[in-house]
Amino acid sequence: MASSSAQPSADEMRRIISNAETPIVFRGFIDSWPMIKFSADDWRSFFGDLSLDCRVGDRQNDTHCPQWEREADAVECNYDQFTQWLENGNVADSMCHITPRQHFLYFNYKYMKDICGSTALPMVDWSPFGYPGRNGNESTFWMGTAGAHTPCHYDTYGCNLVAQVSGKKRWILYPPEDTPLLEPSRIPYEESSVYSQINFQRWKETEVPDISGSHPHVVILYPGDVLFVPRHWWHYVHNVQLSISINTWLERPEDEEARLAEGLVKYFMANISRNISPDLSSTLLNPNEEETAFVELEDVENCIRHSFRYVMDHPHPSESTRSPPLSMTANNWMTPVTFSHVPLKSPEAKKPKTSTRDLKLFDIVRAFCDQRTVQTIIEVLKEQQ
Ligand SMILES: O=C(O)CCC(=O)C(=O)O
Numbered sequence: 035m036a037s038s039s040a041q042p043s044a045d046e047m048r049r050i051i052s053n054a055e056t057p058i059v060f061r062g063f064i065d066s067w068p069m070i071k072f073s074a075d076d077w078r079s080f081f082g083d084l085s086l087d088c089r090v091g092d093r094q095n096d097t098h099c100p101q102w103e104r105e106a107d108a109v110e111c112n113y114d115q116f117t118q119w120l121e122n123g124n125v126a127d128s129m130c131h132i133t134p135r136q137h138f139l140y141f142n143y144k145y146m147k148d149i150c151g152s153t154a155l156p157m158v159d160w161s162p163f164g165y166p167g168r169n170g171n172e173s174t175f176w177m178g179t180a181g182a183h184t185p186c187h188y189d190t191y192g193c194n195l196v197a198q199v200s201g202k203k204r205w206i207l208y209p210p211e212d213t214p215l216l217e218p219s220r221i222p223y224e225e226s227s228v229y230s231q232i233n234f235q236r237w238k239e240t241e242v243p244d245i246s247g248s249h250p251h252v253v254i255l256y257p258g259d260v261l262f263v264p265r266h267w268w269h270y271v272h273n274v275q276l277s278i279s280i281n282t283w284l285e286r287p288e289d290e291e292a293r294l295a296e297g298l299v300k301y302f303m304a305n306i307s308r309n310i311s312p313d314l315s316s317t318l319l320n321p322n323e324e325e326t327a328f329v330e331l332e333d334v335e336n337c338i339r340h341s342f343r344y345v346m347d348h349p350h351p352s353e354s355t356r357s358p359p360l361s362m363t364a365n366n367w368m369t370p371v372t373f374s375h376v377p378l379k380s381p382e383a384k385k386p387k388t389s390t391r392d393l394k395l396f397d398i399v400r401a402f403c404d405q406r407t408v409q410t411i412i413e414v415l416k417e418q419q
């Protein structure tokens with residue numbers, strides 16, 4: 035049973051966040067955010083006449099492949115059109131071909147500083163977590179209808195605080211040790227995201243995938259909850275109902291080494307994408323990374339050089355800053371998200387097991403960008419010094 039105890043100070047929260055190695059849900063820390071109490075009218079004036087560029091997706095997808103952004107349709111609408119579409123009311127012509135029963139809309143991964151005026155940014159306040167002055171300027175906004183989701187991935191930089199502002203969102207998280215089980219891939223390539231090739235949508239939203247030997251940690255977030263996602267934890271995120279969340283990625287001491295690894299991956303992607311057909315290159319790159327095919331290689335080399343120098347001058351950043359693991363007991367302001375010992379559920383059809391197939395270009399790309407390959411390159415670079 036949850037015991038009750040006083041909410042910790044901001045300094046204590048920062049210590050908890052800096053040392054936690056498993057996901058945690060915090061409650062009662064964002065009660066002062068005005069958005070928690072927003073009415074429909076408040077949201078309407080928050081968005082004003084902002085044009086929402088929404089990703090459109092299918093609520094059902096039983097294939098073996100996740101719905102990647104590059105294959106998704108997109109619509110532009112304002113907030114009223116977004117809500118009217120959801121209520122099956124009159125919709126803009128551009129939205130006539132989609133219905134809330136079959137499709138979802140996701141206005142996702144938007145830097146708040148790009149969508150809000152400067153007066154709205156302080157509505158987000160991460161100071162209770164020990165990050166004074168951190169607000170909407172360093173935060174990202176996600177609004178999606180039921181069924182909207184982000185394919186399973188991990189973020190290469192930082193750790194994450196996710197505030198559930200409205201509605202319900204389900205997170206399935208896996209520890210970094212599960213990486214080999216989750217079929218990691220850098221295709222589609224997006225700096226800072228490593229995607230799983232598994233289509234989590236094949237499972238119902240009450241189920242947990244039957245990935246043998248994996249350690250799913252499942253949590254549903256409700257308004258007012260803040261989820262801490264530790265560094266390199268995988269996550270599949272699905273809107274159970276219309277949901278709005280805001281997150282901030284917090285820098286970690288290990289980020290400079292991650293920047294080096296990301297620089298090497300970008301260098302490889304930039305080289306390969308300019309030597310293949312534009313069609314193939316656009317399947318390789320996530321839409322927000324199309325410029326990778328045109329980036330100055332010298333600029334990427336300079337970033338690699340800079341991060342390498344930093345890493346050489348600051349060995350083992352994580353070991354010097356870590357305290358012993360925290361003992362986590364649930365109380366009225368926090369609940370550790372634990373390994374879900376729920377029956378794992380198989381989807382209808384298993385991926386057909388084929389005999390050894392021919393290597394394709396993308397297999398080779400995946401191998402070059404695999405975490406282990408990149409780590410080996412870093413070790414070799416260090417040895418060469
Ligand atoms: O909420 C989502 O759909 C994805 C969020 C996410 O991937 C993140 O905050 O790192």
Ligand SMILES: [Fe+2]
Nearest residue numbers: 187188189269
């Ligand atoms: Fe993420």
